[in-house]
Amino acid sequence: MTLFDTQPWLVTAAPIPAVDDQWRNALPLAPAFREPPPAWPTVSPAAAVEAATSALSPFSQLGGTPARLAASIYDPPEGLADAPAAPGWDLVLVVDTSPSMTAWYPAANAIAACAHDMPCFHSVHVVKMHNRRPTLRSDLFASADLPVLRAERFSPDRPKITLVLTDGVGAAWHRRLLWEDLHQWATSHTVAILHVLPHHHWSLSGIPTQPIQLRAPQPCCPNRDLETPTTDGRSPVHDDDPTTSQGSVLIPVLEIRKRWLDQWTRLLLTDFLVHQQTLAIAAPSLRPVVPSPAPAHDDAPRPDQLITDFHTTAPEHAFDLAVLLAAAPLNRFVMQLIAAELAPAATTRDVSAVLTSGLLVSIDSPIEEEDDYGGITFDFLPGVRQSLLAWGESSQTHRVVSLLDTYLSPFVPALKGISTRMRSPDVQALPRLTSRAAPYLEIEHSLLTALSGETPRHRTVAHVLRQRLDAVISAQPPTDASTHT
Helix, strand or coil: CCCCCCCCCCCCCCCCCCCCCCCCCCCCCCCCCCCCCCCCCCCCHHHHHHHHHHHCHHHHHHHHCHHHHCCCCCCCCCCCCCCCCCCCEEEEEEEECCHHHHHHHHHHHHHHHHHHHCCCEEEEEEEEECCCCCCCHHHCCCHHHHHHHHCCCCECCECEEEEEEECCCCHHHHCCCCHHHHHHHHHHCEEEEEECCCHHHHHHCCCCCEEEEEECCCCCCCHHHCEEECCCCCCEECCCCCCCCCCCEEEEEEECCHHHHHHHHHHHHCCCCEEEEEEEECCHHHCCCCCCCCCCCCCCCCHHHHHHHHHHHCCCCHHHHHHHHCCCCECHHHHHHHHHHHCCCCCHHHHHHHHCCCCEEEECCCHHHCCCCCCCCEEECCCHHHHHHHHCCHHHHHHHHHHHHHHHCCCCHHHCCHHHHHHCCCHHHCCCCCCCCHHHHHHHHHHHHHCCCCCHHHHHHHHHHHHHHHHHHHCCCCCCCEEEC
């Protein structure tokens, strides 16, 4: 469910390229993003990497470049790990970490693992782009990652590729905070954007593209050297074309699909004109500044209206998944657990659709808690959780609660025994109310309210729990640590 699963625009029938047993990348590559606990239902890492390898199989053509045969030992830039001498390209994979991209973290791990095992790549560096609530360009990358990003190449004998994995939905794209970095990278080496959404949904993102024909005057050239044809189609030009004049660069934007990646590798390795969807970025001195969005107005849509709009426009299984998720504390691990176990027809795209539905807010968490299996990193807007629970059946709610009791309670003591409490509510059985347990008991109150038609005890326990929670809330100062997704 969590990777390339059954989405036809991601999984292809392309053969998996054979790996040369005489060369294996000796550097270990730990997952950039934490994997779910081993006992949780999910797609196995091996299956995920196999799917990624199939989708990325056109990259095996990069092994035919002159750099493939010119292995050398080199001194990497300061701050980079030593690597063994091996042929191929150096790859930097920049992964967007906006709230909506959390659904694609398993895919990012699989893509990095696949590239690490492909002989055409000498080294693979994964860099996280911090795109939750950025206000300045300097907020996007950790200082330790800057040498990797800014290096023109890591060896004179090997070209460098920077690939940006994103859905284009985060604030950095709409405010164009990454434009200056993309321009710098594309001036010195090869750059492309891997868009996790299918092309017909790119209008939802902040990456404006246009179709254009490009030609590389020489293999492995930087994006700044890419040529475009004249309007009469007689010959390629470069500096005189208005699209690429005045210091602008063109960056190919690609679906993660064999046909798209075939076209792009053809652009890199030949001097043919190749059709590409591209993002044009003007020189820094010519770009307008995009201001921060204005604060939201008080006349926001009602929960019922938000849910109705999402039900109308959501992908096939996304709305049903949202109803299931309304019964749980939300983070990426829990969302993928529920989808894998209770909504097997749902895909990563459906999880992503819920994250971009406008029904959720992203909860800022301390860095050390972002990968906490039991942490809460997303919550529904006021009134939305209760309305979604009303759409579902009580049997569905009990199934979600049983999952929480089985898999999540070892990490969240407040959830231990919740399935029993939902079937036979008892005030004496309620967990002790603490500041850490309060968010989970808020969800328990919503569940008791949604199930209040089953027995009078559900209503009684829900009423008592509400009184306890209100007493805690009234004793705390108000905070605002969330942002819409």
